[in-house]
Amino acid sequence: MRQALLIALRDLRERARDRTAYVLALVLPLGLAGVFTLILGNIAGDGEVFRYVVADADRGVVATTFTDEVLRGAAANGAIQIRSVPTAAEAQALVDKGEATAAFLLPEGLTEDVTAGRAARIDVVGDVDAPTGTQVARSLAETYTGRLAAVRVAVAATVHSGVTTSPADLAAEAAAALPGTVVAEDTTGRRQLDPKTQYAAGMAVFFLFFAVQSGVTGLLDERRDGTLARLLAAPVRRSSILAGKLLTSVVIGVLSMTVLVVASSLLMGAHWGHPAGVGLLVLAGVLAATGAMAVVAAIAKTAEQAGGWQAVVAIVLGALGGAFFPLEQAGRALEVLSLVTPHRWFLRGLADLAGGGVAAVLPSVAAMTAFAAVTCAVALILFRKVVRP
């Protein structure tokens, strides 16, 4: 073990003088994460609270229920801000000036239409520069009108069955019974990282695969440079040489990720979560990345060949694993395929950490550790040919 440490320390000393290593391990991931956040962070919402206005020309029970229960309920959860204005024109003007994300126009006679069994309609006017906010407003309105349609049918059926209660009272009772909150955070099914953290973590885990390359490829460098023969002639076990190379990768990976976590938190405002959970994920992720890159290095004949193949593998795994964009946007097939990548488990672990405690990362840690165990074992078997007597 001492000699594995000596070999790793020597490697690290040499890598510390290699400027390329800093670029790959620190500058590029931080830079790209920053660029992605700038470009995509606002499109994705970035935790923005949508500002809606509502113009109620109806003032009946159906309109009041929508405003008081649905919209104010959502506002109470912090998802939106709601403001009432007297007229539709005023609401539209606020949207045009960009002071409101969207406006809900509740037309005169809305309640009457519902109680009379006629089709009900809520108009939504959105800001063209806020497509996500407009879409959310439309969804709120459509959900409510869809339920109104059900109420309308129920009222009609009740009237036809001979009940003596007036249709207006029936409609009022039904409307009052509508569930108020339609915009809510589902903390079990929709845990997501905020965009800054998503891109910082995505870039960090993507470039991690490049950062750990140098350690495991070092064995091929040693063979090319003739120093491997000297190591083999030294009183050092061959397993110590291999262990030293793997250790180099792990140390570089952990250092790189630690600096990225701290720097992205301080410079970009990324929220990685509880340090213990992040630490577990980072360590498991580094081991998995080391294993994957070690397998590629062990298959390659030269360090140059290994570098080329490792870049391809790192890019493919990164793309599949959601390092560049949230996998929810990519479709079911890719989401399933992504389960074979450490990137996916790393990001999922961070999302779980954001929605739960440290223990929530354990499934992801287990998956990445299993990936590391398999790949490292394969790499050690394959590497024997490099140090074969």
Add this chain to the structure above:
Amino acid sequence: MTVLSCSGLSRRFGDVQAVDDVSFTIAEGETYGLLGPNGAGKTTTISMITGVLEPDAGEVVVAGQPMSTRAIAAKRLVGYVPQELALYPDLTGRENLRFFASLYGAARSRVDHVLDVVGLTDRAGDLAREYSGGMKRRLNVAVGLLHEPRLLVLDEPTAGVDPQSRNQIMDNVRALAAAGMAILYTTHYMEEAERLCDRVGVIDSGRLIAEGTRRELVEKLGERDRISLLLDGDLAHAAAMLGDLRDVRNVAVHGHGLDLVVDDARECLPVVLSAISSNGVVVRSVEVTEPDLETVFLHLTGKALRE
């Protein structure tokens, strides 16, 4: 005392028998030259001696310790200077030495000592990549000396170096041998082998085909020293008179001179010159040709050493 003993070493790579039943020994303080053309099996033999490669058959023993790829104790007794510059270019000379010293468990003070031995103390803090070819070669040798090995294996240690560095390396080797270190030395430079090696082994196609001192090899092959004389006077009389001398094996007349085949030209020359001058023949020029290792090598392998 025998430091290195190789017996029946063999190693095959696929269809190629790289080394075939090679046996030799090196004693304490002895410098042994292993000579052979490219692909003769020198590096494979050295790889087995240093524990880099496992032999298919045969045995290597270093100072009583059996050598193998797993023989940690035996490896501590061997210093290896590979043909390639086995250095880390992004470490300084001192850092390179410290790393290998730590692997061998050598004292840190040894680093400064070997830097001094190879004349690199002033440049110890420079990156190895900034060294000249000769300095790199000297650092390469220094690594092999760090742990004061019983056996030092030098594989072409002077390949491609400037004359100054070559002389320094050769001076180091002589001093180490004088201090009792056993040295196995391969080289393409015949004059190095002649100057440094107490004995040489000639390896060709994986087999050790001859072994001994230069004189032993020359005699084994029937090669003799030659003295060529350009004379003024009675050549026939001079030839007859020289032919009677004890160490002269053959005399031939050609033009204005004589060609003599003798046992040992250095011992014989004064006697020959004295005999000629005492008979009134004037010597215009003398040329002595001693069969060297190049001649031996050519005779044994049919190739020049650098082929």
